[in-house]
Amino acid sequence: MGVTLLPAFKTGKTASALGGWHIGISAYSDNKEQAWQLVKFILSYESQKRLAIDLGWNPGREDVYEDPELKHNLPHINVLKESFNHAVARPNVPYYTRLSQILQIYVNAAISGRMEPEEALKKAEEKMREIIHTYE
Incomplete structure (x- = not known):
């Protein structure tokens, strides 16, 4: 089985849903410095690469998609990267x-x-x- 971009009408463009995780630090945290160190660790090149290879998570860093080891372990990674170029936000409605x-x-x-x-x-x-x- 392979991976490809979502189909589109002949006159339209492909689109994928934009979504994901957000990382932040509470203004009320008693451990802001430690929290910042964790954020930097999670978003580091090596962590993003390991999360992709070991857990199948899509990297949040564009540069990680070019990693040779990542490309070897996840042959579909180029299609995923391309899908992000066509991502649109989900509707911002309460329902x-x-x-x-x-x-x-x-x-x-x-x-x-x-x-x-x-x-x-x-x-x-x-x-x-x-x-x-x-x-x-």
Whole structure:
């Protein structure tokens, strides 16, 4: 099995969802210096490389994607790097998580053959519109 960019319509562009982890230090921390040392460690080149190779995490540093050992161990890493060049932020609405869950359920039902694709998408649209309507 391989990895590729998400498909797009003939006139459109591919897109991938932007997401990830955030690292910060609380203004109320009693250990700001130690926390800063941890942040630097986690974001270091070597840590990002090890997290990618050992745990399969996508590096948060662009330079790590060029590492020869990383490329050897993760042959799909170039496609992942390219996908980040097409990343878009998820919608910033309070109901996004609920919409995403509905879409996951019904797309999975279509892919697994439990529902016809047209039926699954229609049902997903109905459920999603119900949620959006409660916020209008």
